[in-house]
Amino acid sequence: MHPLCHSEGLELFLLILGEDKTPATFPPNILKIAESIAWECDGLPLAISVMARTMKGIHNIQQWRHALNKLGRLEMGTEMEEEVSEDAEFMRNMACHILKESQRCIVRCDQRLREIPHLQGWTADLDLVSLNKNLIREIPVGISPYCPSLLTLILRNNDISSIPECFFTHMKALAILDLSQNHSLTSLPDSLSDLTCLVSLVLRYCLELKYVPTLGRLQKLSRLVISGTSVEVVPDLEMLTNLRWLDLSHNEELPKDLTNLSIDCNACLKSLCDALSNTASSSLMNIEIQSCAEMKSLFCLFGNCSFCNNLNNLQSLQLRCLQSLRVICKEDVADTVLPCAIFSHLRHFKISYCNEIETLVTAGLFSQLQNLQTLTVDSCDSLTEIFAVNSSDVDIELLMMVLPPLHSPTSPPWSCLTCQN
Template sequence: MEQLWDCLMDDSCRKIGVYGMGGVGKTTMIKLIHNRLLEETNKFDHVIWVSVSNFASVTQLQDKLARAIGVCMPENESEMVRAAKLFAMIRTMKNCVLIFDDVWEAFQLEDVGIPEPGADNKSKFVLTARLADVCLRMGCKQIKAELLSEEEAWNLFVEKAGLDVISPHIEPIAKEVAKQCACLPLAIVTIARSLKGVTESCEWRNALEELRDSTRGHHDMRRVFEQLKFSYNHLDDEKHRNCLLYCALYPEDFGIRRKELIERLITGGVIDRMCSRRAAFDKGHAMLNKLEKACLLECVMNKSEDNKQVKMHDLVRDMVIHVNGISSRLMVKSGMHLREIPDGNYWTEDLEMVSLMHNYISGIPSDVSPMCTRISTLLLASNHCLTMIPDPFFMHMATLEVLDLSDTSIEALPSSISKLGKLSALLLRRCAKLRLVPSLEKLILLRKLDLCHAGIKEIPQGIEMLINLRYLNLHTPYLEFLPCGVLSKLLNLQVLITFGASKTSKVKGYEVASLRKLETFSGQFYNIHEFNIFVHSISTRGREPDMYFIQVGEYHTVTFKEEPESFGKHVKLVKCFIGRGDDELVLPNGIQSLDIHDCHGVASLCDISSLNNATNLRSLEISKCDDVKYAFRASSSTHFRSLESLRLIDLLNFVSLSYKAGAAALPNDMFSNLKSFRIHRCPNIKRLFTPGLLLQLHSLSVIEVTFCPQMKDIIAEDNDESIENHSIDMKKTTNHPILPFNLTSKIVYRIN
């Protein structure tokens, strides 16, 4: 509230918007400000309050404003005439604060008849809204009304419920009741007032039990739910409401990773089929942003851009479950510490979505076969103790479309899964003990199969029949091989992940080349020949995957990002001949990161001709390549203008960054964007930079030199240039043979 008051007292701040979720106390805050302004009249001469509420037309806004300033507007006049009259009246009111409470849509002040606040009229315009977008579009300084802290929430509860709540036999229960209000002022005030004067602990326990049961609810919470439901019902379309429903399937107060949630929205059909996965993810992020701005979701701040999360307020979650559970289509018991599945009374024929995620369910009785003839989604993920599902369990679930058994200890899938003909997503992520998967040949509608970190040793039978498959993740540590001819039949694949954990699951170039819709690919090719087949194919059709993570040659440990949306465009070559010959290495034009490990056939990077076309290369690492003596040749046409990071590691015969033939000069912008240079365990290099090369490194901010015992100088002239010709400050000391120099204040030295 003080932030709002400070803005009102600040002459440079003319329009202020307070936004926040329903029930958070925006109107209460603004009323307190309104009353305070009336008491302190030295700053403003007029304070006008307009309650907007719900969506209002320009005419309705004019009527409300006219009543607030005490005038009558004829109904038969046009909006323009009415606006002119209101404008003339309000313009005479200097030092005026105009407050519009509960605004749902942005509007133009002049359309209503409100002069733009400015230094000439010394006026202010304040609004409250549930949507941050309303404040933004009206050009207001935005102030978010936050939830109370736990201490503030308890103090407010005591204030409204009375001092009886701090008696020894009531206080512990009362604090639990207050927690159920989830720091939302409206809920706290409503529940506290309903229990004012109650002194029997049995009544408090009963109230607590009702509040904990979100499907039935305490009768006084209806007002709170109605407030929240109003925002929910006024979302643009059903897709946004369904997005909130998917959020509600997670446990209470759970941080949901954005990427995981968007994957669920795609899998569940909430995000319509789009031209590409990138477009679908963009749509998903836009939907979540809108729900955050509507204060129906909260953004969870995280240092990692790849790990952004959202969270749903407990009461918003209860409201969504309540609204969707009225028709018995929903059963949500995620994160409730269940040790067995709910009994038969919960498994009704009308059920469509069931979430039992994040519990401790260890097994399902063999005689359980729920009669759920309309079920579409069943989420059993993160029941880490779940080892077995009996065959009859899925017998009456022919309509099931999404089955998530990720993060369970299940060892074998029941054969009845083979009969789920409408299944579109089978998620078995991190089922490390899974060994047996029945035939999938009849699941022809399956679009997503996720076996990442599953325990299988061979791919499921019938996978080649899944012609509608869009997403296939085989990032499994025990997978021994991929049968030839399987992948080439999955022509609709957009995401294929076959590499990362297994040493032997390699792919053929022609099979991946046949997947023309592929947008994201991770795989290991047998050799340069197979890799070149793939690269030639994407060059021929003029489009390469948006993201790929490729290793060529022998298996080598690699830091692998499991999330497809985090790949970038990365290639790693291991124990390959990369020199000139019949199978000369061809790199994709869009490559961003290249690692060359234990390869032979080239003395410098400039011997790899396809690097000429790698204009987007940002990261380059060379390690254990004994043939490499130089990083580049001065006479070469190869440029590294986009390169930002260069790492040279364990190069036994490496002697210099550049090989200079005769009087050849280095191109001026060869390394113009290089920011980080690291050289590690290169025993024969004696100097790092010549003065001429150093002057080209305009962006360099980090240098690391470690375990290079022959290194004598960071900077030293060669036979063709004199150090006196360059304006570089060399520092020398008798204490250390390798000396730092003043290039920029950002350079870091770690020299051993």
């Protein structure tokens, strides 16, 4: 059985824990344990589903810790005999859920299937269908499985060329849909727009994919991956107000009308350009990024980065809780004027709880800040310089004339301009 990736496993885990097809929300201390439990399940859909149903409705952190400990000990095979009676109820619950879940899932991965399972197998109480890594080339025209409870559908790593318009008609509860690596898939049916419970849509390396229907009604969508496709337009992308994870990397011209970009809790992203390097979005005005633990820089400024070369209308930049962030621009140096005028229209810049960055604005950035109105710096523990220039090479008075009076700047305990000899 091919596992889900960590982010997909956590999505499924929280989804089953939630109510009304909405992922569960927890305080940070419980959420951290939930992430660990999902991780211990090794991405196996059945294991994730069993653990989620075992823990559903439990809000006591001690019970969550107990479950994680039990799962870890079972995995290592060191269950002590004297603990059996103590954990009997927990184990009985798991056994019951395993029996039930095996009847609610179709998991047939890497079995060289050439067709999707017969319609009779798609029962009304199905929760999960995973047909990853098979040889399925087509979904028969007119087929419409009646699966009103289906939460997760994984059809990645096949060779599906088209999906019938009616295929999703009776899957209104669908929350996770992964169609990645169907290289011959050229379009998605318009009925995808009716999947209003969708939380995660992953279309990675569908190389021939050109058409995606409007996504504006998918208001629960928090994760959207359209990477390595031929898609040029994603209709109503700006209407996805709950989007937390957006990956538009390795697309030729996607998108042209994006004005607001918000990225939250992306554990993989090391640079903003990692996800958007081939995206030319000259209309992008507002960027907000928070809680991306691995992000070390924002922009690369490479000559072949379409994102950097076309980002010339940015007006607001907000950065929060980027614990690995060291520089704003990867190729920036203190005495070089940057080739891309990314910040020439920037009006508002706010950074907080980014504890690795030492210098905020180098000379290369400084010369672009003629329109800056507010600069807010809060709780960046390692920050020693806000504005840094090399006094031997740069006319400081001239640079200061570039910067307009700030309306509401935060007053840090250090000088606004730090000169380095």
